[in-house]
Structures are given as C-alpha cells and as structure tokens.
Amino acid sequence: MTGKxxxxxxAGFGRGLGESxxxxxxxxxxxVGLLARSSENLDRIAAPHGGNFLxxxxxxxxxxxxxxxxxKVEQTLGPIKCAIFNAKQFLxxxxxxxxxxxxxxxxxxxxxxxxxxxxxxxxxxxxxxxxTIIFTGATASLRGNPTSYGFSSPKFALRSVAQSMARELxxxxxxxxxxxxxxAIEGPxxxxxxxxxxxxxxxxxxxxxxxxxxxxxxxxxxxxVRPWCEKF
Amino acid sequence: MTGKxxxxxxAGFGRGLGESxxxxxxxxxxxVGLLARSSENLDRIAAPHGGNFLxxxxxxxxxxxxxxxxxKVEQTLGPIKCAIFNAKQFLxxxxxxxxxxxxxxxxxxxxxxxxxxxxxxxxxxxxxxxxTIIFTGATASLRGNPTSYGFSSPKFALRSVAQSMARELxxxxxxxxxxxxxxAIEGPxxxxxxxxxxxxxxxxxxxxxxxxxxxxxxxxxxxxVRPWCEKF
Amino acid sequence: MTGKxxxxxxAGFGRGLGESxxxxxxxxxxxVGLLARSSENLDRIAAPHGGNFLxxxxxxxxxxxxxxxxxKVEQTLGPIKCAIFNAKQFLxxxxxxxxxxxxxxxxxxxxxxxxxxxxxxxxxxxxxxxxTIIFTGATASLRGNPTSYGFSSPKFALRSVAQSMARELxxxxxxxxxxxxxxAIEGPxxxxxxxxxxxxxxxxxxxxxxxxxxxxxxxxxxxxVRPWCEKF
Amino acid sequence: MTGKxxxxxxAGFGRGLGESxxxxxxxxxxxVGLLARSSENLDRIAAPHGGNFLxxxxxxxxxxxxxxxxxKVEQTLGPIKCAIFNAKQFLxxxxxxxxxxxxxxxxxxxxxxxxxxxxxxxxxxxxxxxxTIIFTGATASLRGNPTSYGFSSPKFALRSVAQSMARELxxxxxxxxxxxxxxAIEGPxxxxxxxxxxxxxxxxxxxxxxxxxxxxxxxxxxxxVRPWCEKF
Numbered sequence: 033m034t035g036k037x038x039x040x041x042x043a044g045f046g047r048g049l050g051e052s053x054x055x056x057x058x059x060x061x062x063x064v065g066l067l068a069r070s071s072e073n074l075d076r077i078a079a080p081h082g083g084n085f086l087x088x089x090x091x092x093x094x095x096x097x098x099x100x101x102x103x104k105v106e107q108t109l110g111p112i113k114c115a116i117f118n119a120k121q122f123l124x125x126x127x128x129x130x131x132x133x134x135x136x137x138x139x140x141x142x143x144x145x146x147x148x149x150x151x152x153x154x155x156x157x158x159x160x161x162x163x164t165i166i167f168t169g170a171t172a173s174l175r176g177n178p179t180s181y182g183f184s185s186p187k188f189a190l191r192s193v194a195q196s197m198a199r200e201l202x203x204x205x206x207x208x209x210x211x212x213x214x215x216a217i218e219g220p221x222x223x224x225x226x227x228x229x230x231x232x233x234x235x236x237x238x239x240x241x242x243x244x245x246x247x248x249x250x251x252x253x254x255x256x257v258r259p260w261c262e263k264f
Numbered sequence: 265m266t267g268k269x270x271x272x273x274x275a276g277f278g279r280g281l282g283e284s285x286x287x288x289x290x291x292x293x294x295x296v297g298l299l300a301r302s303s304e305n306l307d308r309i310a311a312p313h314g315g316n317f318l319x320x321x322x323x324x325x326x327x328x329x330x331x332x333x334x335x336k337v338e339q340t341l342g343p344i345k346c347a348i349f350n351a352k353q354f355l356x357x358x359x360x361x362x363x364x365x366x367x368x369x370x371x372x373x374x375x376x377x378x379x380x381x382x383x384x385x386x387x388x389x390x391x392x393x394x395x396t397i398i399f400t401g402a403t404a405s406l407r408g409n410p411t412s413y414g415f416s417s418p419k420f421a422l423r424s425v426a427q428s429m430a431r432e433l434x435x436x437x438x439x440x441x442x443x444x445x446x447x448a449i450e451g452p453x454x455x456x457x458x459x460x461x462x463x464x465x466x467x468x469x470x471x472x473x474x475x476x477x478x479x480x481x482x483x484x485x486x487x488x489v490r491p492w493c494e495k496f
Numbered sequence: 497m498t499g500k501x502x503x504x505x506x507a508g509f510g511r512g513l514g515e516s517x518x519x520x521x522x523x524x525x526x527x528v529g530l531l532a533r534s535s536e537n538l539d540r541i542a543a544p545h546g547g548n549f550l551x552x553x554x555x556x557x558x559x560x561x562x563x564x565x566x567x568k569v570e571q572t573l574g575p576i577k578c579a580i581f582n583a584k585q586f587l588x589x590x591x592x593x594x595x596x597x598x599x600x601x602x603x604x605x606x607x608x609x610x611x612x613x614x615x616x617x618x619x620x621x622x623x624x625x626x627x628t629i630i631f632t633g634a635t636a637s638l639r640g641n642p643t644s645y646g647f648s649s650p651k652f653a654l655r656s657v658a659q660s661m662a663r664e665l666x667x668x669x670x671x672x673x674x675x676x677x678x679x680a681i682e683g684p685x686x687x688x689x690x691x692x693x694x695x696x697x698x699x700x701x702x703x704x705x706x707x708x709x710x711x712x713x714x715x716x717x718x719x720x721v722r723p724w725c726e727k728f
Numbered sequence: 729m730t731g732k733x734x735x736x737x738x739a740g741f742g743r744g745l746g747e748s749x750x751x752x753x754x755x756x757x758x759x760v761g762l763l764a765r766s767s768e769n770l771d772r773i774a775a776p777h778g779g780n781f782l783x784x785x786x787x788x789x790x791x792x793x794x795x796x797x798x799x800k801v802e803q804t805l806g807p808i809k810c811a812i813f814n815a816k817q818f819l820x821x822x823x824x825x826x827x828x829x830x831x832x833x834x835x836x837x838x839x840x841x842x843x844x845x846x847x848x849x850x851x852x853x854x855x856x857x858x859x860t861i862i863f864t865g866a867t868a869s870l871r872g873n874p875t876s877y878g879f880s881s882p883k884f885a886l887r888s889v890a891q892s893m894a895r896e897l898x899x900x901x902x903x904x905x906x907x908x909x910x911x912a913i914e915g916p917x918x919x920x921x922x923x924x925x926x927x928x929x930x931x932x933x934x935x936x937x938x939x940x941x942x943x944x945x946x947x948x949x950x951x952x953v954r955p956w957c958e959k960f
Contacts, residue, residue: 095364127379127386127429132327135379139371143417147359147367154359176427185375185424192420195408197359203957218945228945235946242938248956249914249924250931255951260944261899435725450713460713467714474706480724481682481692482699487719492712493667559828591843591850591893596791599843603835607881611823611831618823640891649839649888656884659872661823 039109040244041065041102043092043149044119048219049168051077052233053116056241058084062113065105067092067149092119092145095152102152114164114244115153117190119145123182130181142186147193150208154201161205164244167194171214171264198253207251209243214258229259271341272476273297273334275324275381276351280451281400283309284465285348288473290316294345297337299324299381324351324377327384334384346396346476347385349422351377355414362413374418379425382440386433393437396476399426403446403496430485439483441475446490461491503573504708505529505566507556507613508583512683513632515541516697517580520705522548526577529569531556531613556583556609559616566616578628578708579617581654583609587646594645606650611657614672618665625669628708631658635678635728662717671715673707678722693723735805736940737761737798739788739845740815740864744915747773748929749812752937754780758809761801763788763845788815788841791848798848810860810940811849813886815841819878826877838882843889846904850897857901860940863890867910867960894949903947905939910954925955 040057042050045066054064063084066074071089078085086109088101106112121138123130146167157163172184173191191210198208216222218230239257246252258264272289274282277298286296295316298306303321310317318341320333338344353370355362378399389395404416405423423442430440448454450462471489478484490496504521506514509530518528527548530538535553542549550573552565570576585602587594610631621627636648637655655674662672680686682694703721710716722728736753738746741762750760759780762770767785774781782805784797802808817834819826842863853859868880869887887906894904912918914926935953942948954960 127383127432128390130379130383132376132380132383136376139375139421143371143421144364144368147362147413147417148364151359151362151364158360172424176424176431178428178432181379181425181428184428185379185421188420188424189371189375189417192404192408192417193413196410196413196416199408199960200359200410205956207956228943230945232943232945235943239942239946239948246935247924247928247931249926249928250935250953251956252935252951252953253960255948257946257948260901260903260947264895264949431728437724439724460711462713464711464713467711471710471714471716478703479692479696479699481694481696482703482721483724484703484719484721485728487716489714489716492669492671492715496663496717591847591896592854594843594847596840596844596847600840603840603885607885608828608832608835611826611877611881612828615823615826615828622824636888640888640895642892642896645843645889645892648892649843649885652888653835653839653881653885656868656872656881657877660874660877660880663872664823664874 037061037063037110038113039063039065039105039111040114040116041067041105041112041153042116042118043067043145044117045074047077048217048233049236050118052237053240054085056234056237057114057244060241060245063109065101065109067098067101092149093140095148098148099152102156106156111160112153112156112163114166115149116166116168116240117146117149118168120186121182124179125182126179127181134182135185138182139186139189143189143193146190150193150197154197154206157206158201158204164207164209165197166240166243167191167208167210169194169210169212171212173210173212202251205248207246207248209252210254211239211243212254212256214256214264215262227261229261231257231259269293269295269342270345271295271297271337271343272346272348273299273337273344273385274348274350275299275330275377276349277306279309280449280465281468282350284469285472286317288466288469289346289476292473292477295341297333297341299330299333324381325372327380330380331384334388338388343392344385344388344395346398347381348398348400348472349378349381350400352418353414356411357414358411359413366414367417370414371418371421375421375425378422382425382429386429386438389438390433390436396439396441397429398472398475399423399440399442401426401442401444403444405442405444434483437480439478439480441484442486443471443475444486444488446488446496447494459493461493463489463491501525501527501574502577503527503529503569503575504578504580505531505569505576505617506580506582507531507609508581509538511541512681512697513700514582516701517704518549520698520701521578521708524705524709527573529565529573531562531565556613557604559612562612563616566620570620575624576617576620576627578630579613580630580632580704581610581613582632584650585646588643589646590643591645598646599649602646603650603653607653607657610654614657614661618661618670621670622665622668628671628673629661630704630707631672631674633658633674633676635676637674637676666715669712671710671712673716674718675703675707676718676720678720678728679726691725693725695721695723733757733759733806734809735759735761735801735807736810736812737763737801737808737849738812738814739763739841740813741770743773744913744929745932746814748933749936750781752930752933753810753940756937756941759805761797761805763794763797788845789836791844794844795848798852802852807856808849808852808859810862811845812862812864812936813842813845814864816882817878820875821878822875823877830878831881834878835882835885839885839889842886846889846893850893850902853902854897854900860903860905861893862936862939863887863904863906865890865906865908867908869906869908898947901944903942903944905948906950907935907939908950908952910952910960911958923957925957927953927955
C-alpha cells in the first residue's frame, strides 16, 4: 500500500503473447495494466497474479475510454514506462464482396485503436521524456496479399503511425518500435508442433522486453521475428 | 446521341491533375465521369467539355453514393475501362494533440474511399475481364514523417489495398496500379516556377494514360514520378 | 553521310529486349550503338538495319573498352541521349558450394559493368545537361532468394548505383531510372504461350521509350513491369 | 590446454564494436577468433584477454586465407557457434570521377568478403545444424545516396547475400541476421558527446548478443538500431 512502482500497459491483451509479455514485465519490476474489451476475460486472467496485473476494460476504438484506462493505470500503478499495442481484427475476403463495414471495423480496431492508444500514452511519456511504445505488426504490414484487405490495410496504416511517432518522439526521449511477427503463436488455435515451428509466447515476450530495455544510444525501430523454418 | 462509347471515371476530381487526366482520356476516345463532392464545382469544370465529361457528384466515403455514381457512368457513357482514384485529405500535426476525428476523416476520404471506389469499379470490370484501376499515392505512401499522421497513414492503407487488388485482380484481367507522386503539382497553390520544378498537370496525365494503355503482357504495378530537381 | 543525328547506346545488347528497344529508339529518331562482347553476334543482328545500328563490341567489365566504345558511338552517331544497361549473368546455387569466382563474375558483369557504363555515359551527358540512363533490374533486385547469390547480389548492387546516380545527376538534368522486370521475356528460351503470360520484347521496348521521353517535370526513377498473370 | 569450448569469430575486427562484441561473447562463455588484416593490431588488442581471444590474421577478400582462419579457430577454440561480419570500406565520391578500382575494392571487402566468410562458417555450421551468422549493415544498405557508390553498393550486395543465406539456411538450423546500424559509433573518430547521441560499443554489443541468443522459435532476420536523437 506504500509507494507506487512504475507501470506498463498492454492494449489488445489476451492469453498467449499478452499474458507472457505482462509476466516478463512484472519480472522486470513493472506492474501491468491490461486493456481489452471483455472485463470478464481480463479478470480471469489477472486473478492469479494478484496486485501485479490491473484489468482496465475498455474498447480501444473509443478515445475517451482509452484515455480513462490509461489514466487509471497511471493513478493506480504509477507512471507508464512501457506501452504495448497488440489489438487487431483478422478478416479475409475478396474485394468483390468484402463488406465496407468490415473493412472499417478492421481499421478501427487495428489502426485507429493504435493511434488513440499511442496518443494517450505518448502525452504522458513526453512530459517525463521517458518511455517505450511497442506496436505489433505482421508480415501483412509490408505486403498486401489477395484477400488481406481487412488485415493488411490496417497493419500498413499502423506501421505508418509507428514511423511518424518514432520520428516525432525519439528526439523527445520516447522509444517507439514496430515488431513484425511472421508466424503463428503457439496456443489453442495453433497447438505446439514439437519442433519450434511456432512462436512460444514466453520467448516472444523476451523480444519485447529486450526492446523495452534497450538504452537510448541503441534503439531499434523495426525488426522482424519468425520461427526458424517459416518461409519468407 | 446514338451509341455509347467506352468510359472512364475519376474520383477525387478537381482542376489540375483531374482535369488534365480527363482531357487525355477523352483524346484517347473515352468519355469521362467526374466524381467529387461539390456538384457546383464539377458543373463549372465540365461545362466547356460538352458531352465528354459527365459530373456525378458523390461523397467518396459513402458506399451507396459511389455505387450509384459508378452505375450512372456506365449507363450513360458506357462500360468503364479506366478508373482513377485521387481523393485525399492532407492534415498535419503532432501526435500530442492530433484530433482523433481528423485522423479518422483523413482515412475515410483517402483509404476507405479508395476501397469503396475500387470495389464498385472492380465488380463491373471483372465481369468483362478488362479495365485499369489507378490509385494515386505519394511519398507519404512509403514513409511516415513526424507530422504526417493524417496523410501518411491513409496513404499506407491505400497502398495496401492497391497491392491486394493487383494480386487478386491481375489474373482476372484487371490492371491495378499505384502511382507515387513525389512533388507538387503546378496550379493556384503552386504557381509555375519556370524551371519545371513542379509537375505540369498535362504531363502527369500522360503518365496515367501510358499506364492505362499498357498491354497486358507489360503491366506496371507501382512507379514513382518526380520533377528532375526534387530531392529524394 | 552529312550530319550526325543524336544517338543511343545499349549495353548488354542481344536479340529480344535489346533489339526491340533499339528499333523503338530508331523509330524515335536516334541511331543506336550496340555494345556486347561478341562482335560476330552484333554484326549479324545489325546487318539488316543499315546505318541505324552501330556495333561497338566491348567487354562491359573493361573500363577502357567501355570508354572507347562510348566515345566511338558519340563520334560516329552523335551525342548519346539515351543509354540502356541490360548486361547480367544468371547463376544459381547453394552458399555451401557456390564458387567465389562465379560470385565475382556475376558482380563484375551485372554491377561493376553498370557502374563503368553509367560513368562513361554520365560524364558526357552532364556536360550537356541532358540524357536518360536506364538500368534493367529484376525482382531479384528487391529480394534475395535461397539460391540467387549470383543474380540477386549484383542486382541489389546495381540498384544502389542507379539510386545514387539518380540523386546525384537528376539535379544536373540527367534522368536515371531503374526498371524492375518481373517475368520472362518471350524468345527462344521462353517460346510464346499465346496468352501474353510473358513479356513481348516490342511491348517492353515501349516502356523503355516512354521512360526516355518523359519530360523533366515528370521523371520516373523506378517502376516494376510484369505480365498480367505473373504471381508477385 | 585441456578441453575446447565453443567459439565465435568476428571478421573485420577492430577496437570499438569488434572488441566490445568479443568481450560480450566471452562473458557468454565463448572463446573468440579475431579476423582482420593487420596481425600487429590484432595482437595488441588480444594481448590483455589471454586465451579468450585468438588472433587469426587474414585478408577477408582471400577465400583460402579465410578458410584457413576459420579452420584454425575451430581447431583451436572449438566449433563456431557465432560468426560476425563487420568488414567494410567507406569511400565517397561523384560518379563523374569515382575510380573503378576503388568501386571494386569497396565491393571486394564489404560484399565479396561477406560472401566468402559466410560460406566458410556456413559449411561448418550446417553439418551441426546450429549457429548464428550476423552481418553488419548500415542505412546505406537501404538507400543509395549521391556520393555513396563505394559504400552503399557493397552494402546492398551484402544485404542480398544475408537474405539469401537466411532463406537457404534457416530451415537447416542456422540463424542468419542483418543489423542496420544508423549512427556513428563512439570512439576516437567520434568522441563521446555526453548525451548518448552515438552508439556505445558495449551497448551495441548487447544487441548482437541478444540476436545470437534468440531461441529458434523467435529469430530476427533484420533490425535497425540508432541513437535516440538520430534523424531518419
């Protein structure tokens, strides 16, 4: 109940990458705010972690809700030193019948959400001239495939936001980075294959932690990550 | 009054690039539908061109309006063989106070509009296995600069749509191409400098016409264009 | 026998792309110097074209021979307005047993040759503040595939030279451009398939001619070209 | 004199990045072979490090010398688990008078050397299905600037080799990675500025070590690194 520690916040939090990254940040001394839409889900995941995890249910597409969630994390856990944006939709289809509303929804979650979240944490970090903001991208951030209107287009848009923020905020002491995941993450949807052909969440979390801990003389803005046998 | 010719349609039509491109397409034998929001503006530009230009006022961010405009061009002028998307917003600002609503507006005009327009023309072209769709990009399509949240992010998103459409529709006979303009277009905002340091609309129009006329054994998907002395 | 016209020069000249491009340049009013190693081959191709083609046999990897060939074209045919570099080797193999000498040979023809040729023509064009230099690239200019040490590495190196030359010489009036060919060229090695699935040399030549004729307000530095059904 | 440990090898070794990386690898349990041309220089740097550093003077442009040096490291220090290639020349100048021999020399050290070195270590690693190969690139690996013929062109060529090797050898258990350094390294040429505006060798070394230690489910092929205030 005494002092506040420093904190982190993860948007688009879920089991797998989100949970493993949060655990890695806790091991590094941070308390972690978990931002996602379903409060039930967040509570279930956070429960075993006691005071280290703080669920802040919010819709990442709602600027006021995101602002409130970020403020709550700062007030409750302390200044945010590391913010991670993972939210995305994954919609596929032909241009011939892709519903415009779905195209919009994918952008709203995956790109607008990143802008809104990035803005909310950047405003606070800039005042302290310190902090890391990590955006999660994908191979689709670099290449528009035949049916990827609902995934690639938001990922391109998000990558642009990450670049602009890095160029604007780097000289103000904020490390903005963009991780291109090229592979599937082991989990319920992608059961372990036994040959490391998929990302292990706890190993991927080490990449995020490494980026957060890079000293300011040596910042990475963009890197790709893939399992050894992934074709690229 | 008799037979219909083939047609073209330009979205985000205005004086300068739009007008010059439309004139080039007319010289090549097409009648041209002009799509933009302001009907007054369209009427004034179209008037001197008689039956060759058809104003179809519509908001490019409204799928039903775009569908109706595209249908009207096909019914009135004949099958669309060439569709050009120029619409954009150009908003600059810091991430620290960039209004989310402006970020959304820029995407809605520059990226969602391109998706909606591309979809409306692609559906018709695919049935005929023929047609050219040209998206206008910018240097900001490739690089997110410090204050370009409201320009670069939609341009990245649009480029992804152009890539996905090219990969999906190329094998179905539709030529989808993405032009990266790196420079200013001569006009009221950028008066002629006398040394060709800016795009001349009528010369830029020749690039668009060349792309439209490329035979299917020799299609360009992406090219840049810049004045000779533009730094890059 | 009287006056000299303007001229062009094509290095890495052969049947197919080279011959078609030369014919297109002749139709545009230029006389064309043909640079390749085998004088016998050059003579046979040039013979039917009378005074419009001038064989200048030279090894593109030999700076003095290239300098002499370029000088001969200027003395005989007139100032070079357009220079095209097509030379390449195409070697594949595993890193585990790729002969270093072959790796070097591929670079010497495909990259060093481009540098040497580009230098020889640039020196002359700069004095006149006018001219076009076109380098032929490939998909391998952008992507290193598993066995492409002997093709992709020189193509990357050549692309860098083209970029540096464009940035140095553009402001001095020289148009430097890089064409990324993504597909096979119809010819003895790739017989016509009847469905335009390969480049037709005479249509590809139009792309080169279009680039040469771009006015200086509207220069393309890089573009890709591929047949309609080529996967990319 | 007893057992052999595992080893590493650094080509293009010098004070600064080379020395710091070697020290980091030693802390991680590897003995390190140092490959550079000047044996005197190598001896002086290695002396204080006792048996942990093994000078293997060799010219990286000489395939037989590189093969012998790599063999000596394996025989003396044990199987190479990590190989780093830093060698480069840095030559600037205009295309109008850039000596072809200098252009060749820059390629021979910076690209051919990387190919030769990569081949020598890859052959050994493949048999053991294990190992990391790191190539050091630069901003010039991605962009050809006006005077960078002698730096950018070899860096492009080297990047292609790194990509081809990653795609060929990844599925065989070898991690090939390409580090894009965008900034100056603190040292005699670039004295410390006191504000972390330059790479600190010992911090850069941590990036290399992190890459070497990535588990095979989570490999980075390419990343950039720059000081916080470096413009990009």
